[in-house]
Amino acid sequence: MASFMQSKEFEHFCHDVFDNLPIAVDFLDWDGKIIYMNEAFLDFLNLRQDEVKGRLVTDVNPTSKFLETLKTKRANIAERHVFPNGRQAIVHRIPIFDEEGNVIGGFGMLLFHDIEEVKELAEKYEKLDKELKLYKNEIAKINTTKYRLSDIYGVSKEINNCKEKVKKIAKVNSNVMILGESGVGKELFAHSIHNESSRSKGPFVTINCSAIPESLLESELFGYEEGTFTGAKKGGNIGKFELANGGSIFLDEIGDMPYHMQVKLLRVLQEKEVIRIGGKNPIPIDVRIICATNRNLEDMVEKGTFREDLYYRLNVLTLEIPPIRKRREDIQILINKFLIEFYQETGIYRKIPDIVMKRLKEYDWHGNVREIRNVVERMCVNSDGTHIGISDIPKYVLNKSLEKKYEDKKGLKEIVESVERNVIIEVLKDSKGNKSKAAKTLNIPRATLYRKIEDYNIDQKTFLDL
Numbered sequence: 001m002a003s004f005m006q007s008k009e010f011e012h013f014c015h016d017v018f019d020n021l022p023i024a025v026d027f028l029d030w031d032g033k034i035i036y037m038n039e040a041f042l043d044f045l046n047l048r049q050d051e052v053k054g055r056l057v058t059d060v061n062p063t064s065k066f067l068e069t070l071k072t073k074r075a076n077i078a079e080r081h082v083f084p085n086g087r088q089a090i091v092h093r094i095p096i097f098d099e100e101g102n103v104i105g106g107f108g109m110l111l112f113h114d115i116e117e118v119k120e121l122a123e124k125y126e127k128l129d130k131e132l133k134l135y136k137n138e139i140a141k142i143n144t145t146k147y148r149l150s151d152i153y154g155v156s157k158e159i160n161n162c163k164e165k166v167k168k169i170a171k172v173n174s175n176v177m178i179l180g181e182s183g184v185g186k187e188l189f190a191h192s193i194h195n196e197s198s199r200s201k202g203p204f205v206t207i208n209c210s211a212i213p214e215s216l217l218e219s220e221l222f223g224y225e226e227g228t229f230t231g232a233k234k235g236g237n238i239g240k241f242e243l244a245n246g247g248s249i250f251l252d253e254i255g256d257m258p259y260h261m262q263v264k265l266l267r268v269l270q271e272k273e274v275i276r277i278g279g280k281n282p283i284p285i286d287v288r289i290i291c292a293t294n295r296n297l298e299d300m301v302e303k304g305t306f307r308e309d310l311y312y313r314l315n316v317l318t319l320e321i322p323p324i325r326k327r328r329e330d331i332q333i334l335i336n337k338f339l340i341e342f343y344q345e346t347g348i349y350r351k352i353p354d355i356v357m358k359r360l361k362e363y364d365w366h367g368n369v370r371e372i373r374n375v376v377e378r379m380c381v382n383s384d385g386t387h388i389g390i391s392d393i394p395k396y397v398l399n400k401s402l403e404k405k406y407e408d409k410k411g412l413k414e415i416v417e418s419v420e421r422n423v424i425i426e427v428l429k430d431s432k433g434n435k436s437k438a439a440k441t442l443n444i445p446r447a448t449l450y451r452k453i454e455d456y457n458i459d460q461k462t463f464l465d466l
């Protein structure tokens with residue numbers, strides 16, 4: 001080897017490989033004589049090849065520490081060095097050994113030709129680092145929770161039990177399955193679990209498994225490497241699991257996840273790592289999984305459409321949100337909340353009289369809280385005055401609530417009378433007890449109104465705030 005470094009072949013090799021390299025390099029003999037110095041290095045020192053070749057390195061560059069490197073047999077990596085011409089650079093000095101461990105030469109390299117380059121690079125790095133932090137913050141804002149426990153309205157025992165359970169669930173790291181009909185507030189609870197947990201400062205990433213086309217779900221979840229498929233972004237794309245690292249991922253509508261994807265999800269849960277599509281290297285992830293579904297997963301497992309092993313992995317903790325018809329006490333508070341929201345958004349004030357509220361409380365709300373929100377908004381828009389009337393209640397709600405209400409009534413006559421009584425009370429309330437005004441609204445003579453008030457035994461306490 002020693003002879004090879006001193007051979008003509010080695011010299012040729014150096015010229016072929018390093019002459020045009022823009023990075024300054026040199027080779028020394030075992031005793032510190034320069035065998036070869038490339039053009040970039042010569043330019044840097046302002047010297048010619050014949051002025052350096054065969055000379056001791058310290059003769060050419062009196063400040064050089066290469067002789068020490070050869071003596072101590074220890075490489076100096078990324079050391080700052082001041083050259084005799086006053087220029088500074090970051091240098092590597094690396095001894096070369098033969099098979100017996102004897103030093104047979106040295107390899108030198110300037111990492112930065114000028115210390116200014118390092119400063120420039122450091123500034124560039126600092127700028128990029130700031131930009132990265134900014135983007136990370138922006139991403140965190142997108143991938144963050146909107147709701148906390150205090151945003152979940154309700155006074156029922158059932159909803160309070162659910163909130164208490166959230167606090168317990170938040171203390172551990174196990175996967176959670178949130179069950180409940182559509183519109184019961186599963187998403188609110190998922191956000192709250194993350195917010196109450198020690199991961200609350202980390203990202204919260206949501207993916208709706210039913211809303212994303214099957215062909216895109218895998219790349220959405222796991223990301224992909226550049227050039228994996230036509231249309232793939234330059235530089236590839238980060239997946240939701242990677243985005244959620246250090247935080248939680250919310251897999252909404254998990255029951256709609258295609259079977260072949262369930263296998264891939266199971267792998268991520270078992271290995272705690274993801275591999276991007278088209279990638280080779282597994283990326284370790286630390287993510288808590290919160291799932292939700294309104295489907296009966298146990299049934300799906302039985303029918304073989306949902307993997308049993310995945311079901312048990314995801315269903316470590318279960319939070320079941322009861323439907324609204326099983327916690328009717330929450331209806332009024334939710335209606336009032338949505339009335340306030342409507343006022344805040346539009347500046348239009350609306351009130352729901354007791355008789356209307358009573359009707360709404362009787363309805364079963366199969367679309368749960370989402371349906372309450374929609375109906376309240378619709379009534380607010382439809383109503384001509386501040387007070388929302390029975391006629392503002394959507395027909396289907398009214399009919400269903402009537403059906404329920406009159407289940408125990410004996411016949412049409414009784415039903416009609418009951419409706420008539422309620423309508424009269426409502427109109428009297430709206431007119432603040434002014435009977436002439438009420439009779440006009442009802443389009444009946446005043447005397448008829450008086451008679452009906454008596455017949456129906458309507459106390460003025462029912463229509464005046466006494």
Ligand SMILES: Nc1ncnc2c1ncn2[C@@H]1O[C@H](COP(=O)(O)OP(=O)(O)OP(=O)(O)O)[C@@H](O)[C@H]1O
Pocket residue numbers: 151152153154180181182183184185186187188189252292293294369370373
């Ligand atoms: N207890 C609650 N307090 C206040 N708002 C609620 C409550 N429960 C639900 N909501 C509101 O009702 C709507 C539906 O809630 P959410 O989307 O969380 O239901 P979901 O169970 O996830 O429904 P789906 O299964 O259809 O996805 C949202 O606008 C949500 O803000």
